[in-house]
Amino acid sequence: GAVVSQHPSRVICKSGTSVKIECRSLDFQATTMFWYRQFPKQSLMLMATSNEGSKATYEQGVEKDKFLINHASLTLSTLTVTSAHPEDSSFYICSARAAGGFSGANVLTFGAGSRLTVL
Amino acid sequence: AQTVTQSQPEMSVQEAETVTLSCTYDTSESDYYLFWYKQPPSRQMILVIRQEAYKQQNATENRFSVNFQKAAKSFSLKISDSQLGDAAMYFCAYFGNEKLTFGTGTRLTIIP
Numbered sequence: 001g002a003v004v005s006q007h008p009s010r011v012i013c014k015s016g017t018s019v020k021i022e023c024r025s026l027d028f029q030a031t032t033m034f035w036y037r038q039f040p041k042q043s044l045m046l047m048a049t050s051n052e053g054s055k056a057t058y059e060q061g062v063e064k065d066k067f068l069i070n071h072a073s074l075t076l077s078t079l080t081v082t083s084a085h086p087e088d089s090s091f092y093i094c095s096a097r098a099a100g101g102f103s104g105a106n107v108l109t110f111g112a113g114s115r116l117t118v119l
Numbered sequence: 120a121q122t123v124t125q126s127q128p129e130m131s132v133q134e135a136e137t138v139t140l141s142c143t144y145d146t147s148e149s150d151y152y153l154f155w156y157k158q159p160p161s162r163q164m165i166l167v168i169r170q171e172a173y174k175q176q177n178a179t180e181n182r183f184s185v186n187f188q189k190a191a192k193s194f195s196l197k198i199s200d201s202q203l204g205d206a207a208m209y210f211c212a213y214f215g216n217e218k219l220t221f222g223t224g225t226r227l228t229i230i231p
Contacts, residue, residue, distance in 0.1 A: 034219060038162075043210060043221045091162060095219070108154075108219060110164035 006111025
């Protein structure tokens with residue numbers, strides 16, 4: 001089945017530094033990738049949608065200069081948290097889908113998530 | 120904007136019994152998809168079941184089935200013969216206009 005690999009699973013960084021999280025589709029071409037943020041015991045909040053080769057679309061209230069998203073190929077999207085601060089500490093999850101509707105094996109596949117802790 | 124509402128923050132069920140999780144959504148679109156996802160303590164999102172809005176027949180996947188009421192914008196999940204491994208957070212999600220929107224989740228506890 002479709003597999004999405006997300007790396008790193010855990011990262012700790014100092015305040016003011018930047019952190020990059022990778023999301024790779026291993027066995028399919030992901031035309032669209034989504035990035036979510038999840039606070040403890042809360043739901044997943046969509047941060048942005050990225051389509052291969054074009055600029056990401058950010059949700060209202062998400063700082064595009066703080067959360068840089070790049071979708072340079074059909075199998076890789078990256079989220080860079082720039083100048084991270086303790087309030088950026090959270091669980092970040094990516095998901096990916098191939099082109100077309102959700103029929104058969106084409107589903108939204110999620111990565112295992114990345115826990116970011118900013119000291 | 121689409122909204123998804125799960126009115127049950129927590130539910131519990133005796134092992135081997137049946138439980139129903141509720142979900143309602145708001146949309147002006149006619150073509151969309153609905154999903155139930157399970158998130159165990161590992162936090163990996165696992166697809167439980169999906170429903171295309173244009174299909175009237177309710178989706179089923181083994182012990183999991185849905186009651187999709189399009190006019191009422193309701194999409195409940197029924198888990199039959201509950202097992203200990205079903206314990207998790209369950210999220211209802213709506214996909215439309217190229218976005219997946221999640222409800223607030225229901226924490227399901229299985230009582231042995």
